[in-house]
Amino acid sequence: MRKIDLCLSSEGTEVILATSSDEKHPPENIIDGNPETFWTTTGMFPQEFIICFHKHVRIERLVIQSYFVRTLRIEKSTSKEPIDFEPWIERDLVHTEGQLQNEEIMTRDGHATYLRFIIISAFDHFASVHSVSAEGLAVSNLS
Amino acid sequence: MVKLAAKCILAGDPAVGKTALAQIFRSDGAHFQKNYTLTTGVDLVVKTVPVSDTGDSVELFIFDSAGKELFSEILDKLWESPNVLCLVYDVTNEQSFTNCSKWLEKARSQIPGTSLPGVLVGNKADLASRRAVDSAQARAWALGQGLECFETSVKEMENYEAPFHCLAKQFHHLYREKVEVFQALL
Numbered sequence: 001m002r003k004i005d006l007c008l009s010s011e012g013t014e015v016i017l018a019t020s021s022d023e024k025h026p027p028e029n030i031i032d033g034n035p036e037t038f039w040t041t042t043g044m045f046p047q048e049f050i051i052c053f054h055k056h057v058r059i060e061r062l063v064i065q066s067y068f069v070r071t072l073r074i075e076k077s078t079s080k081e082p083i084d085f086e087p088w089i090e091r092d093l094v095h096t097e098g099q100l101q102n103e104e105i106m107t108r109d110g111h112a113t114y115l116r117f118i119i120i121s122a123f124d125h126f127a128s129v130h131s132v133s134a135e136g137l138a139v140s141n142l143s
Numbered sequence: 144m145v146k147l148a149a150k151c152i153l154a155g156d157p158a159v160g161k162t163a164l165a166q167i168f169r170s171d172g173a174h175f176q177k178n179y180t181l182t183t184g185v186d187l188v189v190k191t192v193p194v195s196d197t198g199d200s201v202e203l204f205i206f207d208s209a210g211k212e213l214f215s216e217i218l219d220k221l222w223e224s225p226n227v228l229c230l231v232y233d234v235t236n237e238q239s240f241t242n243c244s245k246w247l248e249k250a251r252s253q254i255p256g257t258s259l260p261g262v263l264v265g266n267k268a269d270l271a272s273r274r275a276v277d278s279a280q281a282r283a284w285a286l287g288q289g290l291e292c293f294e295t296s297v298k299e300m301e302n303y304e305a306p307f308h309c310l311a312k313q314f315h316h317l318y319r320e321k322v323e324v325f326q327a328l329l
Binding site: 021022023024025035036038040042043044045067068098099100121123124125126128130 | 144145146147148149150201202204224226256257314317318321322324325328329
């Protein structure tokens with residue numbers, strides 16, 4: 001099996017929930033493979049979004065490109081429905097003035113059908129997420 | 144079109160009219176509280192304010208906390224991560240105006256290194272004969288602090304919406320600025 005970026009809308013992945021939405025900067029921008037487009041939070045924290053793979057995947061490495069994110073918590077689910085999320089990763093990011101935050105995480109136990117990203121706090125009133133990529137394997141279809 | 148959300152903290156000495164201002168804004172002028180009750184803990188007023196000349200709006204979450212809590216740790220918790228500040232004094236009470244600098248400092252210390260948009264509101268402007276704070280003096284101080292300045296009479300239902308509309312506008316402006324920052328990153 002070949003390793004691919006599992007977090008691409010072109011691979012069938014979807015953002016099924018986001019707590020903020022500016023129609024000019026929608027959450028779909030996170031998984032369009034283009035770091036120039038982004039999703040913005042629109043005020044107050046925490047803020048979250050949920051990514052659905054529509055299949056069972058095994059993630060080996062995550063890369064999150066963002067700005068002004070301070071504390072990020074990632075939960076995952078292996079259910080068919082977006083329920084039963086379990087804690088997975090929590091990181092305190094560093095502010096990188098004028099540059100994208102580029103957070104690379106080598107993951108353990110990366111079996112998932114859904115990922116839930118929670119921005120617990122930020123370095124400013126607003127934060128942006130430019131891309132999430134998840135390198136790994138598509139394991140099997142749902143059902 | 145975007146709907147922003149902002150945590151607005153109401154600050155100022157006890158009895159300057161913070162709760163009355165929040166409640167009259169909530170009820171669109173339908174409700175003036177005649178009897179004073181000291182706020183303990185916190186009241187939350189949620190109201191959506193349109194931003195003029197845009198299709199956008201800001202949902203204000205107004206945290207009305209007790210004015211006697213200036214030095215308490217409870218206030219630090221209630222005031223965590225504010226987005227905008229509504230600083231209120233009583234135009235007939237000079238001390239309440241003088242104390243505004245302490246309230247402002249306390250509010251700004253919640254988010255060091257980040258700007259906190261704010262307004263200064265002189266309430267009880269109807270009590271002309273008892274006025275103790277000169278409008279020009281208040282305006283000069285507000286200007287120096289980067290705050291927009293208003294006078295209101297909650298009792299006469301005068302000008303009570305303007306400070307909140309101004310806060311919404313300032314927060315919306317800040318959002319636009321940040322989006323430009325995000326856009327310029329690549």
